[in-house]
Amino acid sequence: MKKVLFILMLMIGTAATFTSCKKDDEKTEKEKNLELLVSGKWYYQSYKNSGSSSAYTCFTAADYWEFKSDGTVSETWDFGNGTYSISEDGKTLSVTTGNYTNTFTITSISNSELKLNLAGSKSSADLSMAKTALNCTAR
Numbered sequence: 392m393k394k395v396l397f398i399l400m401l402m403i404g405t406a407a408t409f410t411s412c413k414k415d416d417e418k419t420e421k422e423k424n425l426e427l428l429v430s431g432k433w434y435y436q437s438y439k440n441s442g443s444s445s446a447y448t449c450f451t452a453a454d455y456w457e458f459k460s461d462g463t464v465s466e467t468w469d470f471g472n473g474t475y476s477i478s479e480d481g482k483t484l485s486v487t488t489g490n491y492t493n494t495f496t497i498t499s500i501s502n503s504e505l506k507l508n509l510a511g512s513k514s515s516a517d518l519s520m521a522k523t524a525l526n527c528t529a530r
Contacts, residue, residue: 420481424500428458428477428484433505433520435468441515449527456505456520 418426435454439446454468464475464486473488477497484495484507495507495518505520 421477421479422481424481424497425477427500427502428475428505429460430502431522432457432524433522434524436519436521436525437517438469438519439517446517446519448525449529450525451527452524455524 432455434452435450435456437446437448450468455466457465458475459465462474462476463472465472466486466488470486470493471488473486475484475486477484482497484497486493486495493509493511495509498506498508498517500506503522505518507518507520509516509518
């Protein structure tokens with residue numbers, strides 16, 4: 392009986408050792424946000440300039456951002472194509488188009504929603520985007 396108990400305890404100890412030694416690779420905030428950004432097109436849902444009383448919401452499938460893993464971005468409504476980078480803390484997105492860089496604060500990001508705040512010398516705005524395009528016909 393002692394031998395069976397000893398073998399059982401040895402098996403439990405061995406199993407505990409192997410399962411407890413596995414270290415989960417946790418991603419940084421930058422890595423998580425980058426992975427979400429490059430997960431496909433982000434379609435405009437709303438755009439509100441700081442001086443406006445209401446947001447512009449008449450967007451279609453032609454109005455989007457597409458971040459690529461090579462550091463390029465396609466934007467079809469306002470800013471144009473260029474390059475982007477994310478700060479080390481994962482909270483700031485810099486987009487360079489032509490000779491100008493816009494700096495956005497990532498206010499929230501998930502699998503289905505992206506919210507950015509632009510606070511620059513030329514303008515400030517809140518942008519809301521999603522994985523699903525709107526179908527506005529009132530243009």
